[in-house]
Amino acid sequence: MPYLDKTSGKYRATKMIDGLRRTxxxxxxxxxxxxxxxxxxxxxxxxxxxxxxLSILEWSVKYLEYSKVRHTAKTFKSEKVVAFNRFFxxxxxxTLVEDLTAADCLRMLEMRAKEKSGNAANKDKKNLKAxxxxxxxxxxxxxxxxxxxxxxxxxxxxxxxxxxxEDFWKVYDVAExxxxxxxxxxxxxxxxxxxxxxxxxxxxxxVNGKVRLWTRKRKGGSYEYDWLPLTDRLADALADHxxxxxxxxxFCNEDGVPYAERQRLIPRLCKKAGVRRFxxxxxxxxxxxxxxxxxxxxVTIQKMLRHKNPLTTTLYLHQQGIMKNELEKAFSR
Numbered sequence: 001m002p003y004l005d006k007t008s009g010k011y012r013a014t015k016m017i018d019g020l021r022r023t024x025x026x027x028x029x030x031x032x033x034x035x036x037x038x039x040x041x042x043x044x045x046x047x048x049x050x051x052x053x054l055s056i057l058e059w060s061v062k063y064l065e066y067s068k069v070r071h072t073a074k075t076f077k078s079e080k081v082v083a084f085n086r087f088f089x090x091x092x093x094x095t096l097v098e099d100l101t102a103a104d105c106l107r108m109l110e111m112r113a114k115e116k117s118g119n120a121a122n123k124d125k126k127n128l129k130a131x132x133x134x135x136x137x138x139x140x141x142x143x144x145x146x147x148x149x150x151x152x153x154x155x156x157x158x159x160x161x162x163x164x165x166e167d168f169w170k171v172y173d174v175a176e177x178x179x180x181x182x183x184x185x186x187x188x189x190x191x192x193x194x195x196x197x198x199x200x201x202x203x204x205x206x207v208n209g210k211v212r213l214w215t216r217k218r219k220g221g222s223y224e225y226d227w228l229p230l231t232d233r234l235a236d237a238l239a240d241h242x243x244x245x246x247x248x249x250x251f252c253n254e255d256g257v258p259y260a261e262r263q264r265l266i267p268r269l270c271k272k273a274g275v276r277r278f279x280x281x282x283x284x285x286x287x288x289x290x291x292x293x294x295x296x297x298x299v300t301i302q303k304m305l306r307h308k309n310p311l312t313t314t315l316y317l318h319q320q321g322i323m324k325n326e327l328e329k330a331f332s333r
Contacts, residue, residue: 002032015039054139056100057093060084062139063131072216074194083127086112097141102149109150118153125150162285167275171266174273179265181241182251186280188234189213190287190305193280197259199250206230206239215306226306292317 002011010025013032026032067080090108091100105128113121128147135141163171172183186196195213203212203225209232214225230238238250247256270277284305291301302313 002026002029002036004029054097054141055093056091056095056097057088059097059135059139059141060088060131063134066134066138067131072194079123079127080131083124084131086124087128097135100146102146105146106150109153113153118155121153122155125152160282160285161276161278162282162289163275163278165286165290167270167273167278168283168286170273170275171269175269178241178251179269181237182265183283184234184237185250186283187287188231189228190284192284193261196280197249197251197262200248201242201245201250202248204230204238204250206235206242209235213306228304288313288317 002013004010005012005025010027011029011032012023012025013036014023015036024032024035026035064076064080064084068076071080087108090111091104095104105125109121109125112124125147129145132141132145132147136143136145168183168187172180175183182196185191185199189196189211191199191213192215195215198214199211203214205211209230210227211230212225212227214223216223241250246252246254249256249258252258266279267277288301288305291304298310298313298317301317302310305313307313
């Protein structure tokens with residue numbers, strides 16, 4: 001008989017067959033009862049037979065279908081899909097999931113570490129481990145995750161380059177038209193690249209001076225938004241840019257299709273300005289640094305960067321040398 005689990009607020013169904021016990025939670029008690037009624041020894045045996053025939057290719061297809069909905073397009077294509085492609089280059093696609101061993105996983109990850117780096121191998125491990133956990137939860141795959149058994153590889157942490165303010169403004173000065181507005185928008189909103197290139201005119205409220213930024217950088221991949229204030233300078237630039245809008249997206253191609261990444265823009269402008277190359281994300285770090293140097297507190301900067309965890313904001317600031325400034329003040333007496 002299903003009972004109410006007060007912790008989750010859901011009804012927990014339970015079924016015991018030949019000493020084996022299964023449980024599952026449901027929002028509605030009637031669904032829990034229906035599940036209990038349909039659990040038989042025959043259905044359990046059938047499920048085990050299906051599992052025994054599940055190949056790593058079939059597992060990957062199911063997980064990638066799930067990932068395509070839950071994660072950003074960039075994460076899906078550049079992390080999830082390529083991790084499986086590299087895995088299939090080492091392990092036969094027809095291998096059954098129950099036959100996959102930690103040694104198979106290690107072989108693939110060692111190859112990745114040798115070809116690229118320990119960081120790259122650890123990233124593949126993270127994505128494939130998550131895929132296996134999905135299989136445990138939704139496909140009934142073995143609970144012993146073979147990727148967990150593989151030790152992480154030594155990783156080299158490379159410092160992220162953040163340009164000095166004068167270099168950013170040199171790049172801004174050589175930019176033209178829409179590119180100038182784009183750079184200013186990055187600096188004044190601390191937006192991530194995918195957030196900026198998915199920005200629509202409906203997300204900009206010039207009357208009330210605010211902009212809405214959407215992100216999937218949330219637990220579970222939820223698509224959420226935050227409203228941020230528009231500076232007068234950025235509001236004026238966007239108002240002028242709106243006179244030549246080409247569609248619903250603020251930054252887009254001539255046909256109205258939003259830019260995907262525009263990877264060549266910043267390198268081209270940096271070369272033209274004669275400064276060291278930086279990235280879109282480095283501008284986000286620069287914004288955080290400027291706010292900190294102006295004396296804004298961590299909570300305000302956290303809201304601007306839209307971090308759920310204030311420790312992430314602290315890490316941003318410490319990476320940029322703010323800790324040194326604090327130490328200088330502390331020991332200057």
